[in-house]
Amino acid sequence: MASESIVVFAQFQSAVDEGFWHRFSSLKLNKLGIDDSPIPITGFYAPCSHPQVSNHLTLLAESLPSESNEQSSTAATSGGNRNRCPVPGILYNTNTIESFHALDKKSLLKAEAKKIWDDIHTGKAVEDSAVLSRFLLISFADLKKWTFHYWFAFPALVLDPPATLVDLRRASQYFSLEEAKSVSAACNEWRNSSLTADVPFFLVCVDPNSLATVKHIKDWETCQSDGNKLLFGFYDPCHLPNNPGWPLRNFLALISVRWNLKSVRFLCYRENRGFADLGLSLVGEALITVPQGRAAKTGNGLGWRDHQCLPNAVGWEQNKGRQVSRCISLAKSMDPTRLAISAADLNLKLMRWRALPSLNLNALSSMKCLLLGAGTLGCQVARMLMAWGVRKITLVDNGRVAMSNPLRQSLYTLDDCLNGGEYKATAAVKSLGRIFPAVDAEGVVMAIPMPGHPVPSQEEDNVLEDCRRLHDLVDSHDAVFLLTDTRESRWLPTLLCANTNKITITAALGFDSFLVMRHGAGPFSSNDERQRLGCYFCSDVVAPIDSTANRTLDQQCTVTRPGLAPIASALAVELLVGILHHPQGIFADGELANSSNSGSCEQPLGVLPHQIRGSLSQFSQMTLVGQSSNSCTACSSTVVSEYQERGMEFIIQAINHPTYLEDLTGLTELMKSASSFQLDWDNDDDDDDCIEI
Amino acid sequence: MSTKEESRGTLSSTDFGVAASAFILNWNTICSSFPQWTWVLSHHQVEGYLSLENILLSSTQEEHGELSFPGPGKHSHQEDPIDVDDATLVHINPCKVHYYDLHIIYCNSYRVPVLYFRAYDNDGEPLECDEIEKDLPAYSKKALSDSKWTFITQEEHPYLNRPWYKLHPCGTSEWMKLLFHADDDALAKTGVAIELYLVAWLSVVGLVVGLRIPFEMMKQL
Numbered sequence: 068m069a070s071e072s073i074v075v076f077a078q079f080q081s082a083v084d085e086g087f088w089h090r091f092s093s094l095k096l097n098k099l100g101i102d103d104s105p106i107p108i109t110g111f112y113a114p115c116s117h118p119q120v121s122n123h124l125t126l127l128a129e130s131l132p133s134e135s136n137e138q139s140s141t142a143a144t145s146g147g148n149r150n151r152c153p154v155p156g157i158l159y160n161t162n163t164i165e166s167f168h169a170l171d172k173k174s175l176l177k178a179e180a181k182k183i184w185d186d187i188h189t190g191k192a193v194e195d196s197a198v199l200s201r202f203l204l205i206s207f208a209d210l211k212k213w214t215f216h217y218w219f220a221f222p223a224l225v226l227d228p229p230a231t232l233v234d235l236r237r238a239s240q241y242f243s244l245e246e247a248k249s250v251s252a253a254c255n256e257w258r259n260s261s262l263t264a265d266v267p268f269f270l271v272c273v274d275p276n277s278l279a280t281v282k283h284i285k286d287w288e289t290c291q292s293d294g295n296k297l298l299f300g301f302y303d304p305c306h307l308p309n310n311p312g313w314p315l316r317n318f319l320a321l322i323s324v325r326w327n328l329k330s331v332r333f334l335c336y337r338e339n340r341g342f343a344d345l346g347l348s349l350v351g352e353a354l355i356t357v358p359q360g361r362a363a364k365t366g367n368g369l370g371w372r373d374h375q376c377l378p379n380a381v382g383w384e385q386n387k388g389r390q391v392s393r394c395i396s397l398a399k400s401m402d403p404t405r406l407a408i409s410a411a412d413l414n415l416k417l418m419r420w421r422a423l424p425s426l427n428l429n430a431l432s433s434m435k436c437l438l439l440g441a442g443t444l445g446c447q448v449a450r451m452l453m454a455w456g457v458r459k460i461t462l463v464d465n466g467r468v469a470m471s472n473p474l475r476q477s478l479y480t481l482d483d484c485l486n487g488g489e490y491k492a493t494a495a496v497k498s499l500g501r502i503f504p505a506v507d508a509e510g511v512v513m514a515i516p517m518p519g520h521p522v523p524s525q526e527e528d529n530v531l532e533d534c535r536r537l538h539d540l541v542d543s544h545d546a547v548f549l550l551t552d553t554r555e556s557r558w559l560p561t562l563l564c565a566n567t568n569k570i571t572i573t574a575a576l577g578f579d580s581f582l583v584m585r586h587g588a589g590p591f592s593s594n595d596e597r598q599r600l601g602c603y604f605c606s607d608v609v610a611p612i613d614s615t616a617n618r619t620l621d622q623q624c625t626v627t628r629p630g631l632a633p634i635a636s637a638l639a640v641e642l643l644v645g646i647l648h649h650p651q652g653i654f655a656d657g658e659l660a661n662s663s664n665s666g667s668c669e670q671p672l673g674v675l676p677h678q679i680r681g682s683l684s685q686f687s688q689m690t691l692v693g694q695s696s697n698s699c700t701a702c703s704s705t706v707v708s709e710y711q712e713r714g715m716e717f718i719i720q721a722i723n724h725p726t727y728l729e730d731l732t733g734l735t736e737l738m739k740s741a742s743s744f745q746l747d748w749d750n751d752d753d754d755d756d757c758i759e760i
Numbered sequence: 761m762s763t764k765e766e767s768r769g770t771l772s773s774t775d776f777g778v779a780a781s782a783f784i785l786n787w788n789t790i791c792s793s794f795p796q797w798t799w800v801l802s803h804h805q806v807e808g809y810l811s812l813e814n815i816l817l818s819s820t821q822e823e824h825g826e827l828s829f830p831g832p833g834k835h836s837h838q839e840d841p842i843d844v845d846d847a848t849l850v851h852i853n854p855c856k857v858h859y860y861d862l863h864i865i866y867c868n869s870y871r872v873p874v875l876y877f878r879a880y881d882n883d884g885e886p887l888e889c890d891e892i893e894k895d896l897p898a899y900s901k902k903a904l905s906d907s908k909w910t911f912i913t914q915e916e917h918p919y920l921n922r923p924w925y926k927l928h929p930c931g932t933s934e935w936m937k938l939l940f941h942a943d944d945d946a947l948a949k950t951g952v953a954i955e956l957y958l959v960a961w962l963s964v965v966g967l968v969v970g971l972r973i974p975f976e977m978m979k980q981l
Binding site: 340 | 793794795796814816844845846847848849850857880882883884885886888911913914915920921922923928930
């Protein structure tokens with residue numbers, strides 16, 4: 068009839084919960100490896116429950132067979148879950164994107180269609196009707212980028228010629244009021260019983276008294292009485308008013324083969340808020356006219372009833388109207404590095420939200436820190452900086468990791484000591500990367516030129532090179548930590564920092580005492596005449612000399628109480644954070660702890676001292692303030708301007724002739740005039756007793 | 761619930777279980793037309809949590825088209841033509857749909873319930889925090905930005921081992937204290953403090969994620 072049209076079925080839609088990909092990745096990494104044999108999986112769907120949105124065939128973590136060693140995430144999906152009707156499927160996962168695209172989709176679809184066809188003919192589909200909605204999934208899981216390419220197919224046996232639609236209307240318009248009430252009640256009962264809630268195909272039998280019963284499709288024979296209306300019902304995921312859902316396709320195939328019906332009245336069962344909704348559900352009548360003429364080909368007069376004659380199949384899922392696979396990226400929730408980064412950020416943000424709203428996380432994460440020395444102080448400072456969110460760290464050290472180091476130098480392990488020992492700078496960078504993959508750490512294997520250690524002429528070029536390199540390093544960083552093990556090695560860095568007005572923090576250890584201080588601003592850093600805070604050398608009356616020669620063994624070796632380095636390193640980093648949050652930064656005045664100075668109450672991080680000196684023997688700590696000295700061998704304007712004028716030539720001269728610095732700064736004069744007064748100098752040189760690490 | 765806990769705004773883990781059962785009963789009775797909360801047991805079968813899943817939200821956001829499909833060379837591959845027959849209707853949802861899952865999980869260290877949630881589109885692709893915020897009604901966005909009690913963080917779900925968003929619990933006991941202190945005597949008399957804990961809690965927390973508690977439930981408070 069011209070007015071008749073074919074039944075147009077709405078395609079099944081897929082939805083993959085990210086839990087499925089998580090579980091699959093784990094399965095692939097732990098168990099499957101490169102094994103790409105097909106994996107049986109289970110899909111879940113439920114009848115449509117919303118007038119504007121279709122339901123999907125969903126894959127969850129539970130869709131995959133469980134790993135023996137993996138904990139099941141939620142309560143097992145035992146039978147009878149009304150919202151999760153299980154449907155069998157198969158997964159073909161390839162190991163490369165090329166093989167993914169090269170899969171023979173036609174034959175894969177045909178193979179699954181054949182399974183459905185077989186189940187129809189053997190009667191399995193009558194017993195376990197969910198197999199009618201068997202599906203296929205092909206995928207390529209890229210476990211380096213955490214992206215998943217995939218494509219679903221919902222095999223449907225093609226009726227040829229297609230079924231024609233005689234009638235399709237809302238179920239509420241088809242049934243009488245009484246019938247509708249009874250049908251709803253019967254369906255709700257079916258849906259509420261754990262035995263049948265997840266059975267997606269059923270029969271609705273309405274007797275002449277408008278009493279409806281819902282039965283298993285295997286009980287078809289019992290519904291054959293005159294006067295009874297018989298409808299073939301199925302859970303319809305589709306919401307559309309003019310189209311039945313995909314499961315009806317194979318249902319019609321089953322009905323045609325098993326019971327040879329030509330006219331099929333069907334019920335597209337849909338719900339709303341957990342109850343049967345006959346306004347949303349559809350009732351229709353389809354005519355199946357698969358000709359027996361097909362038998363002419365096979366010669367046995369059976370046509371569709373011939374098991375051997377597999378019909379064509381369609382069913383690859385369209386992706387927004389196009390025939391392409393889908394791709395999902397789960398890097399954000401699966402890539403461990405990204406997870407580590409967001410966890411670290413969270414920690415700092417919590418600090419800001421709950422305790423310190425003025426915390427400047429951006430300044431911390433963009434600050435570039437240069438650490439001179441990768442020993443006990445250097446390792447601890449690096450770790451503390453990372454904890455504060457500093458990501459850019461450069462470590463300079465020319466030594467190798469020695470067997471005694473891992474105990475006190477927290478970035479190294481025994482492996483770093485083997486075979487002569489890795490370079491500390493390199494080992495430290497690797498270690499930082501293992502702690503926090505997103506750190507931007509660099510190691511520089513280089514010695515720091517020192518006054519008092521004269522340079523032989525053949526080495527001069529190398530030393531000049533090192534000086535220039537150090538100059539460039541200081542230039543390219545925002546804060547410099549002096550964490551070396553001798554006093555004289557701090558001279559050149561101090562000078563370079565004073566020259567470029569960089570934030571400089573020194574930490575030095577004695578046997579049971581420590582000094583942590585921030586250097587004042589450079590001598591040419593501002594126009595006003597205010598006193599600058601001093602640097603590490605400002606209180607010296609002698610130029611830095613070779614402190615390592617002619618010392619006894621125990622004085623040369625790094626012997627300090629182990630607790631000192633972590634304490635001093637921690638204070639050094641906290642001091643830096645304090646400077647960063649102080650409105651005057653490097654120019655901030657030195658404050659004293661426990662003072663009535665009102666300025667300290669305003670700063671949310673508290674007091675910003677100049678120097679902290681602590682003693683473990685007393686478990687005490689005190690803050691001091693020292694002004695810069697005009698005769699300082701490292702940061703005075705005399706010295707810095709000499710450097711600015713004569714550059715490396717000046718450095719070499721200072722390195723080779725330490726008294727040169729004393730002459731230059733007038734210390735020599737000072738000493739002469741002092742001794743001429745015959746005063747008793749209280750030899751305030753506890754610094755000399757410090758054997759720094 | 762001990763008065764000590766009550767005065768601190770916290771509750772014990774057993775009390776949480778009691779509160780949860782009462783809550784489910786309440787909700788599923790009063791709000792029978794709403795999606796129902798269920799109690800899910802953890803894999804150890806000892807602890808559990810409240811779950812409300814697949815809440816559908818028709819988003820006002822536009823279809824992002826190509827943006828939904830990250831990955832290199834996604835459309836560069838020329839696919840073989842796939843058989844499609846006339847009996848197939850391919851329909852595309854006119855509105856972009858977002859699904860939400862909500863879990864209420866007890867936090868041992870803070871001794872309060874915590875709301876965990878996640879959102880995803882109809883492909884199953886998870887939504888980002890900023891996309892979720894676009895879905896929230898105006899009053900939630902305000903609550904999030906103004907209040908120092910409420911902020912969204914992303915952390916590992918205690919049972920599902922995947923990152924979920926959650927409303928950080930560090931401020932919960934503070935404002936629960938206020939809620940309960942408001943009517944101390946009345947609650948002590950009726951002795952239903954525990955049962956109402958979750959309703960009270962969700963009435964505040966729910967606002968932040970745009971979940972309104974039906975008035976009938978609030979009446980009991």
